[in-house]
Amino acid sequence: MLDSLFCDYARCVMARVNSNLKKRCLSGIAFILVLGFGLDIVRLFYFQVIKADEYRTAAEAQQLSDTVISADRGVIYDANMNVLAESASAWLVYVNPSKIKDDAQAALVADGLSKIFTDMTVESIAKKISNRDYSYVKIKGGVEYGSKTAVAEFRSKNELGEIIGIDPDTKRYYPFNNFASTIIGMTNSENNGRAGLELMYNDTLTGTPGRIITAKDAQSGLMSSNYETKFDAEQGTSLVLTIDKTIQYALEKGLSQAVVDNEAESAYGIVMDVKTGAILAMATMPDYDLNVPSVITDKKTLAELAKIKDPDEYDVAYNNEVFLMWRNKAISDTYEPGSVFKIFTAAAGLEEGVVTPQSTYNCTGSIKVAENIIHCHDTSGHGMQDLSEGLTNSCNPFFITIGQKLDTERFYKYFEAFGFTEETGIDLPAEAEPAADITYHSKDKMGIAQVSSSAFGQTFQVSAIQMITAVSAVANGGKLMQPYVVAKKLDQDGNTVFEMTPTVRRQVVSESTSKTVVSMMEKVVAEGTGKNAYIPGYRVAGKTGTSEKLTVDGEYIASFVGCAPADDPRIAVLIVIDEPQGASHGGGAIAAPVAGSIIEQTLKYMNVEPVYTDEELSKINASAPDVVDMSVSAAKSALTNQGFTARVVGKGDKVISQYPIKGQSIPLNGVVILYTETDNKNTTSTVPNLIGLSISQANEKAVNSGYNIKISGASLDSEVVSYRQSVDEGAKAELGSTITVYFKTTTGVED
Amino acid sequence: MAYRGSEAYDFSLFEPQVIEQPARVSKSAKNTGKGAQVKRASANAAPQRKPAPQRKAAPQRKPVQRKSNVAQFVDNYQQTVDRKASSAVIPAPIKKAMMFACFCFAMLTVLLVMQTRCDTLMSEIAGVQREIEIAEGENVRLNAELSSMISSDKIENYAENVLGMVKAESYQISYIDLSEGDEIVVSGDKTTEQTTDIATKLKALFAYID
Structure with missing residues (x-):
């Protein structure tokens, strides 16, 4: 019995002791667990929440290879949907120098790639891949299928899979090489617009890049395509230009011939639809091949460069010439318009009533302006003449007189209204910005001398696009139009997403004034200084201009601006020849024939029927x-x-x-x-x-x-x-x- | 004091016991109710003894009724058969679970096969797309090459200098004025035809009179 009681007691004591011990043990274990897991949770929170972005980026960089696929740029079409610029899939070849084992292997890579890319030397490739710390060195982009296949074969044959890589890329093709080069422009190696429309509409033309995300293994090698996710690139918006291939070709041919015939520094011109402001053609000569934009082909320029012996100096000069070659002079350059400007002085005088077509003036060969004598180009004088004859003879004193009659206020009003104090707003980059008191006389500083000289087109400068826009206003019933080059924008499926509507900026002169001035201009071509632009069967109106360059002594700029048909003008043409070296440097002698030829071809192309006079028929x-x-x-x-x-x-x-x-x-x-x-x-x-x-x-x-x-x-x-x-x-x-x-x-x- | 499990003092264990005869249960009865429990009948239960003065509480034993060896063998055999029968019948929930597992397995197999096929097709599509891209790129390149070969200046040079062609002259071009719209001109004088018809009819008439 006692034993039993003792046993029960002992059992109770032991149970109590066991219970306490168990509790302590459990508490200890729980504490350890809570502490351990708690720390883990805190640490996890730190990594997953606080440092999440940092570690995600690091993990992605370590585990994933993200390759950007360049999107095809939009297509550029001419007005008749001829492709002028188009992108296509190509490849980019790169080298991972960090995987190159030794110099022999580097030499093998350089030698093999130089044999495939014939425009690259072994030395240039070897230099590129010489730094073994790099893991990605671009060798060449825009690689075509044939070269890409050759690279792949070379890589496979020499087991260079880890060293030579091939990524997707795009290449821009310009099917007609030099055609409309200064308008279209080109892209750089990163597929971004560098000049012309490619630059102006870079955002529109650029598509949405795609991506290829591929898993990487521990050795930083790419895993198979099963671990690859591809997001396709989307093509950019396409442009349909107002440029007409046939008219553009006629202009380019005429200008290039003019440069050769006159040994000129350059020549540029524009053909515009006077009713809409659409640019039908625009060119600058010499031009360049859009597919190899950094190569100078102009023999005269190359001859000049060849005289430079120092290599560094040669490189600098060559680069400068390349930039000059890319320049769209019809937009970016300014020139002294000379007598061409008399069109606007006459229009302003008629509109303000200070002169009528019947008003006469007796030219004695010179006129005194503010104690200075200004001579007419015919120093013997043109004698008595009416306004039309004054324009036909391009009489300087007559138009100085009209300018003075207009006075500063009214002269400046029309100078401004025709758009010579502002940019035209054409959708091309680098348009010359008029600067008051630099390129033209501001109203405040325009005295009698400035008005007099400006009235016959001297002592100020305008750009070619300003000039042809203003002439188009005269030809278009006095309406100044907004010039433009892009007529439409098309999406990837060819749907029109934007269509340009012609914009009238302002009515500068009345329709009757416009008709009067155009009829006087027609007489200039029929009988006056512009008769080299005469075309049998067509009524051509125009005005010649010759001016001495303010920046270069003894050099001239010859120009001609015209519109046709004179009874209902449809096109305006401006031709500017810069620094002609021949015996004759007058606009009527060298610029008017070019313009005449272009006008004839354009009117025939536009199906304008020639109507011959009896005199013409006899000849x-x-x-x-x-x-x-x-x-x-x-x-x-x-x-x-x-x-x-x-x-x-x-x-x-x-x-x-x-x-x-x-x-x-x-x-x-x-x-x-x-x-x-x-x-x-x-x-x-x-x-x-x-x-x-x-x-x-x-x-x-x-x-x-x-x-x-x-x-x-x-x-x-x-x-x-x-x-x-x-x-x-x-x-x-x-x-x-x-x-x-x-x-x-x-x-x-x-x- | 509670009984502690010592059976040394339980003399009733040495007394003769009656072995219980297990009740016969028809198969239909066995199949009814969950678990198909077998009820044992105690029809020949042993006579109840008067309980001895309790010094200790002895465990109660059921009386065992002895049977013949043959009967016992038959009973044992029957029990074996019953056990086998009861074990051969799979419970419905297990059956459903098994069927569900089979279904899942089948679906998994199908999914795996489909996934494999899908991967193969995707791979083929990707390959074809790559080929299309290459072909499109080549198409653009070749078109550009073609266009450069047939540019306006090259055509003009070839036509004039190689083929000796000249541009169309004005006299070769006919201009049609459509400003007043289209007009239909019917050729031939229809009145003559009508006159002829009348004359023919008159002749035919007078021919009958003659």
């Missing part, structure tokens, strides 16, 4: 008569009776064929070649020199050599002289073929 070419199957004697007789000359090739008695064929245009008194044998050999001959001759002399010389000529240029003027021929002297051409000979007058076109 235009005739059609060749049909003398095939006639006997040689009968054919000769028929041709002679119609005023043509016959030349027989062969010993047959019957005409088997003729050249020019029946109905083909040949000049009056032209030659027709009569072939009398089926197998006529040696029917080609050497083209003679037809330059520097009058129309009759050129025709006679051509006919004697067995060729016909087509007369191009101021054919109504009796004093014209040929200055260019379509087939060069000494070239072989088929007898009887037509050679286009360009004529112009050199008298009465000095201004």
